């Protein structure tokens with residue numbers, strides 16, 4: 001493959017590249033991401049990086065998985081930060097490969113801060129974030145004239161002892177699309193609070209699981225039926241929750257440019 005030349009800074013030994021791998025389909029990897037991955041001596045990667053993308057890493061690169069340990073505990077963030085610094089200081093070109101975009105719910109900012117604090121140069125390579133790519137593959141436009149004038153990406157993840165700290169009233173506009181990342185566990189609270197804030201329980205809503213991957217699943221319903229859809233289809237992460245009228249703009253079977261055929265239920 002001929003990759004266009006670039007005037008960007010070269011990736012040299014002793015540096016780290018925080019690279020966004022997108023949500024799974026290797027076709028969505030940017031040329032810049034591919035170029036950086038191809039030069040990596042060490043690839044430190046997450047559980048959300050698809051096996052098709054891992055197949056693109058250099059055969060002689062050292063692979064370090066920091067998704068989950070045997071005991072199902074992830075490598076703590078402090079440990080990942082230190083790993084990046086240690087590998088860079090040993091003179092390697094280190095690729096920190098992350099699902100989606102490193103700066104969208106990916107803790108890429110924290111990693112970059114730690115690297116800079118430790119005098120390690122750091123490249124940031126954006127990736128396609130799940131909300132953008134997965135909705136496209138599910139035939140859902142994030143905005144649509146007269147139907148949705150804004151779009152909010154929001155995390156449904158709570159800290160261990162915390163509550164969901166979300167300004168619910170700011171999500172009440174019926175012409176706003178809301179996309180929750182990491183929201184499966186807290187979905188009952190999300191639904192309750194959105195309804196309290198004024199969203200109709202008949203607001204169209206969708207679950208997109210393993211978006212852009214060959215086994216992508218898409219389930220459409222309403223705010224009211226989302227909990228049932230999760231139970232019926234045994235929905236687990238990685239899943240996006242999309243709420244808003246845009247969910248019903250298309251029947252995705254009408255669109256021919258979607259990567260994969262997916263399951264869909266009203």
Ligand SMILES: C[S@@+](CC[C@H](N)C(=O)[O-])C[C@H]1O[C@@H](n2cnc3c(N)ncnc32)[C@H](O)[C@@H]1O
Pocket residue numbers: 023024048098099100101102103104105106128129130131134180181182183208209210211212213237238239240
């Ligand atoms: C820790 S966040 C990482 C987000 C990532 N940095 C991005 O920009 O897409 C993980 C969450 O992203 C969403 N996600 C990532 N990849 C996905 C996919 N292929 N399909 C559906 N949701 C996905 C899910 O909500 C998942 O729980």
